[in-house]
Amino acid sequence: MLRIKVFVFNPVRENTYLLYDRTKEAVIIDCGACIGNEKKQLSDFIHEQGLTLKHVLNTHLHFDHVLGNKFLYETYGLKPEYHLADEAMPGLKDGIVDFESFTCKYDAVFAEQYIEDKGLISFGDSCLEALSTPGHSPGSLSFYSEKDACVFTGDALFRFGIGRTDLWGGNYEELIQSIKNKLFALPGNTVVYPGHAEASTIGEEKTHNPYLKRI
Ligand SMILES: [Zn+2]
Numbered sequence: 473m474l475r476i477k478v479f480v481f482n483p484v485r486e487n488t489y490l491l492y493d494r495t496k497e498a499v500i501i502d503c504g505a506c507i508g509n510e511k512k513q514l515s516d517f518i519h520e521q522g523l524t525l526k527h528v529l530n531t532h533l534h535f536d537h538v539l540g541n542k543f544l545y546e547t548y549g550l551k552p553e554y555h556l557a558d559e560a561m562p563g564l565k566d567g568i569v570d571f572e573s574f575t576c577k578y579d580a581v582f583a584e585q586y587i588e589d590k591g592l593i594s595f596g597d598s599c600l601e602a603l604s605t606p607g608h609s610p611g612s613l614s615f616y617s618e619k620d621a622c623v624f625t626g627d628a629l630f631r632f633g634i635g636r637t638d639l640w641g642g643n644y645e646e647l648i649q650s651i652k653n654k655l656f657a658l659p660g661n662t663v664v665y666p667g668h669a670e671a672s673t674i675g676e677e678k679t680h681n682p683y684l685k686r687i
């Protein structure tokens with residue numbers, strides 16, 4: 473059974489997910505650790521639980537989801553894995569964040585291995601399937617575990633919300649198609665773990681998401 477530890481990191485309050493099972497092998501989805509003792513909090517947890525990190529995954533490459541990638545690379549020697557389509561994102565190589573009152577510099581770490589639609593990520597007894605869910609960004613991925621009935625949707629689908637589509641490469645129609653064809657095709661009891669705020673389920677979003685009532 474998959475264990476899921478959620479950290480809420482950086483001023484954008486991004487959800488960083490650490491997944492592991494009884495084998496103690498782990499993956500991290502969207503490491504946003506950046507300020508204060510966030511990095512220490514994360515590495516202390518990994519150490520205390522005796523986990524071995526196997527993969528660093530990104531649902532997409534917006535700064536709030538990748539701020540901790542350098543730390544993970546330096547600490548655990550793992551490069552992030554994500555969809556190639558997000559690499560053309562302007563400003564990514566500059567690594568400068570200027571967001572509201574929050575300014576910081578980070579060094580982007582680039583993938584050596586990319587993830588495509590239907591790609592499988594294995595660790596321990598567990599497996600995640602990558603679902604290409606573009607629209608919030610061209611390379612947006614969701615990570616699905618059928619066995620554990622959960623999906624990590626990044627900024628594509630939120631509890632009672634959907635991702636914004638006014639940023640680089642965003643496309644509203646594409647986002648709606650991704651949600652309708654990929655995410656809403658999953659069983660209703662699948663728990664949705666989004667990139668921000670609380671979890672939900674596919675069933676709940678199908679019936680109560682005000683942005684998706686019409687589809
Ligand atoms: Zn985003």
Ligand SMILES: [Zn+2]
Pocket residue numbers: 486534536537627667668
């Ligand atoms: Zn985000």
